[in-house]
Amino acid sequence: MKETIYRSHVLVCTGTGCVSSGSKNIKMALEDELAAKDLSDEIKIVETGCHGFCEKGPIMIVYPEGVFYCQVESEDVAEIVEEHLLKGRIVDRLLFKEPFTEENIPSYSDIDFYKKQKRIVLANCGRIDPEDINEYIALGGYEAVGKALTKMTPQEVIDEVKKAGLRGRGGGGFPTGLKWQFARNSDSEKKYVICNADEGDPGAFMDRSLLEGDPHRVIEGMMTAAYAIGADEGYVYVRAEYPLAIRRLEKAIKQAEEYGLLGEDIFGSGFNFKLHIKKGAGAFVCGEETALMASIEGKRGMPRPRPPYPAVSGLWGKPTNINNVETLGNIPYIIKEGSEAFSSIGTEGSKGTKVFALTGKINNTGLVEVPMGTTLREVIFDIGGGLQEGKKYKAVQTGGPSGGCIPEEYLDLPIDYDSLLEVGAMMGSGGMVVMDEGTCMVDVARFFLNFTQSESCGKCTPCREGTKRMLEILNRICEGEGEEGDIELLEDLGQHIKDTALCGLGQTAPNPVLSTIHYFRNEYEAHIYENKCPAGVCKELAAAYVIDESSCVGCGQCVKVCPVDAISGKPKETYVIDAETCISCGACADRCPVDAISQG
């Protein structure tokens, strides 16, 4: 059989972000169009994982030129085929435009969003077809674990990971090599490795994207970990809300088994490894390692006190090593390129890169990977493209519901585990929610606490009762019923919960509240003492809107959008808002063509 020689590869992103913006239809349109033009045997369509630039999705890349098309619609496909694939003319209007220069950028590697990133974990994401093991192998896949199995002892593997300085990417930042050492030192016939893919922070999607875009990398990392600690069986614990990640992982495991990369006597080394997927039902607390293991065992997902640590007594009482998806994604690079290559990237205490999910009021929503030590300003403004609608930066929330808000004064802070802790936030798994001046920090604290409160498993009192009480106080403050002493009570309660809760979820739940009180205490005070929400978010506290008589042109557009009929007047005359009826929703101010409406 002669293999088809393709003259061009068209990569269509089918990560969850691009699928939701319509990339499946684009792929189908492309297939039809290529068939109609009789090009099907010349041009190969490749479905890839997430490119990270979700804001501009659906994304399409045409090789060999490497032309990057963004926000492609099905209607554009015919033009791309006719112009680019047939006649070799780049379709300028679909190229990425740099927001400041308005310049068309044809090539992937020249876009600011990508230029400032360093991709180790995400190196293959968006570049290969995650459903084809051959593409992973073509880029050197499985060579790292092959090297480990045939040329290194388990202890040498652990030493290499220790020397690299890799720390856990799931949030805590515990040294990975040390964790492996503990599991290795535990004497047992049977051991397990677990990949924690129970990503649950609001706004975080790093692990999902890696599993969807490069599942073999995670499998290879797990195999290496299993070899190092002496395990022969592993579980990927992934939430059932990630159907695409699960499907691709299942496919990847099957392909690896067919190639004998999973199974028995791998690479003739005598090492056996069997891998299972365990679907979680989506409880946030199951990301906590002891709760996660309980869930795999079929029990209710609740944490238990440590010690014993999983490395001593884990899954079914056997020594178990648990690593996060991204942590495992770093392993093949470390083994293949060596610990020095890895530790040359990053800061003194935090080596390598970190993947962040950029969300919130930012221009380039998406997935980015930067060296540790990159500043928040670089990530938010250079890569993220700054804030939407040119608004002013207020804070960034890192570490999800366990983390804190970082205000403007720390924008030049180099990001690593220790620096974030110093300012009262934490690395967490890598969610970054950017907030602008229109965000109420009390409301943000309430949002995160509401999340942890409803996800609290109820086993220990500090978390079950404490977060509930804190939430009640925050609700009161947001509704204008705040009292003197509320702020101090929140601080006191928060500190107690941190000190006494059973697991990481409870111990970190007060962080969003404590950090917003620390940096934005004046906003809390304004709510309580002045009955005012400075950002105009808390409805009960927001002042009514007023129309400036001298600017009003009498167009009447405000009347049409007012949901409570609070605006009266005649066309071509000045309109008036009834302060009693106004609910301060701001719809009129958004609509007003001459900016005559503001909050009084």
Add this chain to the structure above:
Amino acid sequence: MKSLKELKELRNKVQKEMEMRDQSTKPEIIVGMGTCGIAAGARDILKAILEEVDRRNIDLRVTQTGCIGMCEKEPLIDVKMPGKKRITYGNLSTDDVKKIIAEHVINGNIVKDLVIAKHED
């Protein structure tokens, strides 16, 4: 997978196709695929180039471009060797293509009787 050697052999086999997505500098052949080019047989030229590149196992990028105005001389191709000027060949047949690849791309000698232009690219 019984040995590391087996993995490397598989990699060599599957790697070739991925080279297309490598954006580093390598020789490039650009085929004129405007309406004029296609009418004059550029599709056959393109296929012949791809077959030849595959047969000889050369590391080369093949891309297309639109009409550059010399419709009279179609089918046209440009050969761009790294660090060298871009050479345009015209009035080509599929046999010419094989000759150009052998002489110019592999041996580095421009096929003078087929050249019609030199670009300052």
